[in-house]
Amino acid sequence: YGGPHAEVNCINSVAEVNRHLISSSTLYVSLEPCAHFGKTPPCADLIIEKNIPKVVVACHDSFAQVNGCGIQKLRNAGIEVVENIMEKAAINLNKxxxxxxxxxxxxxxxxxxxxxxxxxxxxxxxxxxxxxxxxxxxxxxxxxxxxxxxxxxxxxxxxxxxxxxxxxxxxxxxxxxxxxxxxxxxxxxxxxxxxxxxxxxxxxxxxxxxxxxxxxxxxxxxxxxxxxxxxxxxxxxxxxxxxxxxxxxxxxxxxxxxxxxxxxxxxxxxxxxxxxxxxxxxxxxxxxxxxxxxxxxxxxxxxxxxxxx
Ligand SMILES: NC(=O)c1ccc[n+]([C@@H]2O[C@H](COP(=O)([O-])OP(=O)(O)OC[C@H]3O[C@@H](n4cnc5c(N)ncnc54)[C@H](OP(=O)(O)O)[C@@H]3O)[C@@H](O)[C@H]2O)c1
Structure with missing residues (x-):
């Protein structure tokens, strides 16, 4: 607990030779990216910084400090966000x-x-x-x-x-x-x-x-x-x-x-x-x-x- 979120690990795991592909990739996440400074900086900021053009979000994060703000932040930055894909399965995963x-x-x-x-x-x-x-x-x-x-x-x-x-x-x-x-x-x-x-x-x-x-x-x-x-x-x-x-x-x-x-x-x-x-x-x-x-x-x-x- 308190370590980097999945988005950070995912982006860091991209090999050097493939890094140029990040700015034309779609990011799939089981939970809305966070928008607040907790134990780590906001993942939404990282996605914006990496110029990822499209994010598919399986379910909203009901945690009060996120709750739609992560998605809004991405949209405000011009990122296409697709919501609620396999929502029930994602809620179960994050139960x-x-x-x-x-x-x-x-x-x-x-x-x-x-x-x-x-x-x-x-x-x-x-x-x-x-x-x-x-x-x-x-x-x-x-x-x-x-x-x-x-x-x-x-x-x-x-x-x-x-x-x-x-x-x-x-x-x-x-x-x-x-x-x-x-x-x-x-x-x-x-x-x-x-x-x-x-x-x-x-x-x-x-x-x-x-x-x-x-x-x-x-x-x-x-x-x-x-x-x-x-x-x-x-x-x-x-x-x-x-x-x-x-x-x-x-x-x-x-x-x-x-x-x-x-x-x-x-x-x-x-x-x-x-x-x-x-x-x-x-x-x-x-x-x-x-x-x-x-x-x-x-x-x-x-x-x-x-x-x-
Ligand atoms: N087959 C299985 O899946 C499985 C799994 C686990 C255990 N077992 C078997 O179960 C047997 C033990 O059963 P058990 O029911 O006597 O044991 P237990 O639940 O392991 O221990 C009971 C004791 O733990 C304390 N305790 C339990 N719940 C409490 C609570 N809510 N609040 C306060 N204290 C609490 C009490 O201690 P005090 O008396 O000090 O107040 C109570 O006497 C063993 O023979 C074991 O082999 C089988």
Whole structure:
């Protein structure tokens, strides 16, 4: 976050021998070029400076400081602008960014894997492999799309996860774990240097290298405090990978946007840790992935509250 925008990277990526073509090219962007000085100078100015004659914009940037100003700036400079090409797909592509600015909190995705009879672990929290290797890789791809990943205390204890994207190319998200009394073993993979780890606790506020301790107010609900913290840290999306206690709290507090439930339809456990549950009316679709069933839910605002105008 805060690095050069796509327009800058795109223009910089043009080889020296082809640079003379820029002034006769069409620039295609999934989001309206920015018009303001933020962490970087306005992309609209760069496009004007490079004499790019035509820009195709998939969707408007609803961020208050842009919101049509980027397009207007280009038009004022005599650039031809074509708007709203593949608008729905572009809004979906930019959903985390839009949600973050509109609601001042990260976009939250829930994900878990369950047996055919609805368990996520065995008796006494015994961790068990549920999804297949292909689905696991898909999950790592999802992780690479999110800026943060979260688990609850019992999952940290019993699953000993590292929460990295090791089966996919991409950055490891910032890890978030609840450890109220700082009881978790800091030698565990979860705390290694592969990613920054935010430790929500009731004991201290501190920073120890890549470990960020955030002291929660125990008189108040934890999740709104967390989402505010992530907003302040400019983290625009979060994937929550369990366990069911944590997942259910996001559902109950209405603080989720999408959910993916992976079911191994051939695996029955009959007892153990029960999966979380989602409101049936939030169901959108389901499909199969190499034998696992994926069920998708979403909890998005009504169309009038989205960016589609
Ligand atoms: N199959 C899967 O996809 C999957 C994924 C993850 C985990 N699991 C399994 O799930 C089991 C653990 O489940 P679980 O539901 O007990 O664990 P969990 O959600 O990982 O941890 C629960 C604990 O975290 C804290 N916590 C969670 N949500 C909170 C909230 N909103 N506010 C404050 N504190 C909160 C509480 O700690 P305190 O008690 O300290 O207050 C709570 O007791 C393990 O057996 C693991 O193997 C399965």
């Amino acid at each position: 985390r960014f839009f949600h973050f600015h509109r609601y001042q909190k990260p976009y939250v995705t829930l994900k878990w894997a369950q047996t055919a009879d609805g368990f996520v672990a065995g008796e006494n929290f015994q961790a068990l492999p549920i999804s297949n290797a292909y689905t696991n890789r898909w999950v790592h791809k999802m992780r690479a799309s999110e800026m943060a990943i979260m688990i609850g205390t019992n999952t940290a204890i019993h699953d000993a996860p590292s929460l990295t994207t090791r089966h996919w190319v991409g950055r490891n998200p910032v890890r978030v774990v609840i450890d109220k009394q700082l009881q978790l073993n800091k030698e565990a993979d979860l705390f290694n240097e592969a990613a920054t780890t935010i430790i929500l606790n009731e004991v201290k506020e501190a920073r120890d290298g890549h470990l960020h301790y955030f002291k929660i107010n125990k008189e108040e609900h934890l999740l709104p405090q967390l989402l505010q913290l992530l907003f302040q840290k400019n983290i625009n999306s979060l994937i929550v990978e369990g366990g069911p206690a944590l997942l259910q709290s996001f559902v109950e507090e209405g603080l989720w946007n999408e959910a993916y439930i992976i079911t191994n339809e051939a695996l029955f456990l009959r007892s153990g840790v029960k999966a979380a549950s989602l409101p049936a009316d939030k169901f959108i679709s389901s499909w199969h992935m190499a034998g696992d069933k994926i069920v998708y839910y979403n909890n998005l605002p009504s169309p009038s509250e989205t960016n589609i105008t």
